[in-house]
Amino acid sequence: MINATSQSQNEMKATHNLSDPVNISQITRHADGTVGKALNILDIVEDFGKPVRFVQIMHRSPYPKPTTYRFLQTLTNQRMLALNPDTGHYSLGVRLMRLAHSAWKQASLAPVAAPFLDQLSKKTGETIHLAQLDGAQVLYLDKRNAIRPVSMFSDAGKVGPAYCTGVGKAMMAFLEADARNNLIAQQSFFKYTDHSITSAEQLEAELQQIRKTRISFDREEHEPNIICIASPILTPSGRVIGGISITSSTNRVSLENLQNYSDDLKSTADKIGEAAFQWMFPDTGGNI
Amino acid sequence: MINATSQSQNEMKATHNLSDPVNISQITRHADGTVGKALNILDIVEDFGKPVRFVQIMHRSPYPKPTTYRFLQTLTNQRMLALNPDTGHYSLGVRLMRLAHSAWKQASLAPVAAPFLDQLSKKTGETIHLAQLDGAQVLYLDKRNAIRPVSMFSDAGKVGPAYCTGVGKAMMAFLEADARNNLIAQQSFFKYTDHSITSAEQLEAELQQIRKTRISFDREEHEPNIICIASPILTPSGRVIGGISITSSTNRVSLENLQNYSDDLKSTADKIGEAAFQWMFPDTGGNI
DNA sequence: ATATCAAGTTTCAACTATTGAGACAATTAA
DNA sequence: TTAATTGTCTCAATAGTTGAAACTTGATAT
Numbered sequence: 355m356i357n358a359t360s361q362s363q364n365e366m367k368a369t370h371n372l373s374d375p376v377n378i379s380q381i382t383r384h385a386d387g388t389v390g391k392a393l394n395i396l397d398i399v400e401d402f403g404k405p406v407r408f409v410q411i412m413h414r415s416p417y418p419k420p421t422t423y424r425f426l427q428t429l430t431n432q433r434m435l436a437l438n439p440d441t442g443h444y445s446l447g448v449r450l451m452r453l454a455h456s457a458w459k460q461a462s463l464a465p466v467a468a469p470f471l472d473q474l475s476k477k478t479g480e481t482i483h484l485a486q487l488d489g490a491q492v493l494y495l496d497k498r499n500a501i502r503p504v505s506m507f508s509d510a511g512k513v514g515p516a517y518c519t520g521v522g523k524a525m526m527a528f529l530e531a532d533a534r535n536n537l538i539a540q541q542s543f544f545k546y547t548d549h550s551i552t553s554a555e556q557l558e559a560e561l562q563q564i565r566k567t568r569i570s571f572d573r574e575e576h577e578p579n580i581i582c583i584a585s586p587i588l589t590p591s592g593r594v595i596g597g598i599s600i601t602s603s604t605n606r607v608s609l610e611n612l613q614n615y616s617d618d619l620k621s622t623a624d625k626i627g628e629a630a631f632q633w634m635f636p637d638t639g640g641n642i
Numbered sequence: 643m644i645n646a647t648s649q650s651q652n653e654m655k656a657t658h659n660l661s662d663p664v665n666i667s668q669i670t671r672h673a674d675g676t677v678g679k680a681l682n683i684l685d686i687v688e689d690f691g692k693p694v695r696f697v698q699i700m701h702r703s704p705y706p707k708p709t710t711y712r713f714l715q716t717l718t719n720q721r722m723l724a725l726n727p728d729t730g731h732y733s734l735g736v737r738l739m740r741l742a743h744s745a746w747k748q749a750s751l752a753p754v755a756a757p758f759l760d761q762l763s764k765k766t767g768e769t770i771h772l773a774q775l776d777g778a779q780v781l782y783l784d785k786r787n788a789i790r791p792v793s794m795f796s797d798a799g800k801v802g803p804a805y806c807t808g809v810g811k812a813m814m815a816f817l818e819a820d821a822r823n824n825l826i827a828q829q830s831f832f833k834y835t836d837h838s839i840t841s842a843e844q845l846e847a848e849l850q851q852i853r854k855t856r857i858s859f860d861r862e863e864h865e866p867n868i869i870c871i872a873s874p875i876l877t878p879s880g881r882v883i884g885g886i887s888i889t890s891s892t893n894r895v896s897l898e899n900l901q902n903y904s905d906d907l908k909s910t911a912d913k914i915g916e917a918a919f920q921w922m923f924p925d926t927g928g929n930i
Numbered sequence: 931a932t933a934t935c936a937a938g939t940t941t942c943a944a945c946t947a948t949t950g951a952g953a954c955a956a957t958t959a960a
Numbered sequence: 961t962t963a964a965t966t967g968t969c970t971c972a973a974t975a976g977t978t979g980a981a982a983c984t985t986g987a988t989a990t
Binding site: 388390393396400404428432436440448449450453456461489495513 | 674675676678692693713715717720729731733734735738739744745748750776777781783798801877881
Binding site for chain 4: 931932935938940941942943944948949950951952954956957959
């Protein structure tokens with residue numbers, strides 16, 4: 355309850371001092387004209403992790419000064435950015451939150467998956483994650499935590515590296531070959547822990563294994579002591595639409611303990627996949 | 643000065659079956675060039691409330707077919723939209739969630755306000771809302787609910803009409819005259835309930851009252867049985883940066899009961915305002 | 931089968947919005 | 961004061977956007 359403070363407050367450090375080399379921005383996301391360039395500015399502001407001044411943005415911007423300036427004006431005008439008049443600092447705007455709220459409700463798996471997450475959470479008593487792929491990264495959509503209630507945006511919308519998370523590997527494993535290879539090529543293979551996967555070959559081998567069992571593991575690959583099992587969520591046609599995981603700590607359980615939930619996890623994933631499909635095609639093509 | 647000429651060509655379609663006439667979209671947010679137009683498409687997709695096909699979007703789009711088409715391509719390419727390959731439906735993309743997550747953490751009041759909300763929630767046992775203005779609307783940033791834990795994006799990012807919510811009125815009251823009038827002019831004055839404010843004059847009178855007490859009420863103006871008291875969050879310089887409210891139901895308490903929390907509410911608002919200011923200017927201008 | 935219609939996609943010349951070097955204004959520093 | 965930095969504006973050249981029209985695809989009807 356009370357320590358809900360601790361997490362959120364100290365996150366706002368200066369520049370990238372966190373051990374997080376996540377390359378959020380453009381992996382050759384070649385600018386789709388003016389619109390792409392402008393959106394690129396949003397990523398730059400996001401990357402700073404705090405409100406920033408014009409010069410700082412300009413410094414990182416690939417576009418010349420007046421161009422960057424105009425983009426900032428436009429985006430601010432469009433409320434995609436906010437300009438603090440007291441400080442002259444730009445930050446990401448509220449319109450994004452409004453849009454994201456809609457995105458969460460309409461577009462993502464989250465609403466249909468919610469009851470199933472509740473169920474799994476209740477049964478296991480462990481932390482449950484629901485995630486989706488955002489390019490080469492994993493984006494968390496929802497979370498169930500046994501210990502303390504979640505706190506909104508501070509959990510959903512979070513991104514993580516695909517190659518060293520359970521959900522990430524589970525989803526990657528079931529992509530089509532070309533898409534999968536494309537994503538593998540984009541992984542950083544940063545060594546977060548001693549157990550992190552550090553090469554494409556190693557990852558490919560593991561993905562092949564995952565394809566057989568539909569279960570993937572995180573063996574403390576992202577954070578020490580944090581382990582999980584995960585499974586992909588597939589449509590009946592076999593397309594990956596997300597992933598779920600059960601996460602815990604080595605202090606509490608072993609990987610073998612978690613493995614006991616394999617069947618529950620897979621059946622939950624199946625149920626979510628079906629529910630999502632039903633929702634997309636209410637009566638054999640009605641929604642189309 | 644940007645002219646306020648309301649040339650709204652948005653005849654609300656019959657497809658709006660929901661009882662919510664909230665005019666999310668453009669109140670003459672006249673397109674800032676290509677970027678503005680493209681972002682406008684996002685609002686259109688949002689407005690549908692569900693994944694939609696190209697034709698449907700085209701139908702509502704003010705731009706001709708190929709232009710709309712190209713925007714959809716660009717936005718999809720940029721992951722601001724997602725295209726379901728199975729159904730051909732467009733929906734809001736995951737990139738929005740990632741950006742919103744950052745926005746919530748960096749830009750909004752939410753992280754600094756969190757501990758104070760916890761405190762107030764504990765003390766009152768009632769539902770607490772934290773909100774900010776998004777144009778003429780209220781955007782909820784965070785929530786504390788006594789009954790059940792919140793569920794991420796499903797609460798934060800929500801928007802509501804400013805003129806018939808406690809936080810909305812509290813914030814409007816403390817805007818500068820021109821900004822305030824501008825916002826008043828944009829309210830729909832839809833009669834959600836029998837107690838809804840239905841005219842600008844009525845609203846102005848109430849705002850004047852609120853300016854004296856720094857407390858506003860929602861007297862079942864938005865939803866039957868739902869009442870609240872709210873207070874604006876101000877910077878030391880007097881600028882409105884948000885609002886908080888204590889919400890309850892007439893089944894449980896009366897408006898007079900809620901009024902007893904006025905001082906707690908105001909002092910919490912003050913604390914949040916100060917904390918936000920401290921955070922903006924850690925040591926008399928250091929962050930600048 | 932063939933025709934008909936609607937949805938989705940592409941083309942390309944006309945045009946207009948974007949672009950960015952540079953000048954200027956407003957701050958802050960020395 | 962001068963110098964340096966940040967923020968804002970201008971304007972001609974250019975590059976990107978624009979949208980009528982034509983075309984493809986797929987579904988439904990005749």
